[in-house]
Amino acid sequence: MKVGENLTGSLLVAHPDLRDPNFRRTIIFLSQHIPEEGATGFVLNRPIPFEADGGPKAPAYFGGPVEAGKMLLTSLQWRENPSMVAFRAFNGGEEDESRRGWEDGLRLFTGYSGWSVGQLEQELEQNAWLLLTPTRELIEMKNPDTAWKNIMRASGPFFHLLSDAPEDPRQN
Numbered sequence: 001m002k003v004g005e006n007l008t009g010s011l012l013v014a015h016p017d018l019r020d021p022n023f024r025r026t027i028i029f030l031s032q033h034i035p036e037e038g039a040t041g042f043v044l045n046r047p048i049p050f051e052a053d054g055g056p057k058a059p060a061y062f063g064g065p066v067e068a069g070k071m072l073l074t075s076l077q078w079r080e081n082p083s084m085v086a087f088r089a090f091n092g093g094e095e096d097e098s099r100r101g102w103e104d105g106l107r108l109f110t111g112y113s114g115w116s117v118g119q120l121e122q123e124l125e126q127n128a129w130l131l132l133t134p135t136r137e138l139i140e141m142k143n144p145d146t147a148w149k150n151i152m153r154a155s156g157p158f159f160h161l162l163s164d165a166p167e168d169p170r171q172n
């Protein structure tokens with residue numbers, strides 16, 4: 001990462017040593033990163049039980065600790081040629097018509113993740129996060145409960161070993 005680089009569309013994967021309970025073992029899609037303004041994103045691998053009465057059918061996730069009382073309807077879709085993630089957030093007043101073509105990737109998030117100016121860059125320098133380029137498998141995330149551990153296993157023996165450590169080291 002270069003200083004001042006825009007990381008919008010990237011994935012942040014929590015380092016095994018990251019202990020903050022809001023972000024422990026998470027995978028975050030950076031929906032916006034402007035170095036001069038900060039960053040926002042959504043946790044992709046923390047599904048929560050939720051049933052909407054009459055609303056759009058979409059899986060629900062803990063998006064992050066910021067405005068955790070709000071539900072945000074979004075769509076994340078993998079696109080080919082060029083390979084990229086298409087992201088769109090919907091506000092509560094939009095009609096179903098505006099979601100046409102975005103239905104496949106619909107997700108509800110409770111809250112979102114946010115970083116002030118320079119905060120994310122500092123956390124990346126401290127190696128709190130692994131920065132990944134998104135893939136279809138990570139965006140569509142069929143198994144959110146095992147996704148983080150699978151990334152750690154693929155990241156090498158050091159990360160694999162750390163990812164197998166118990167949540168509470170006294171249980172080792």
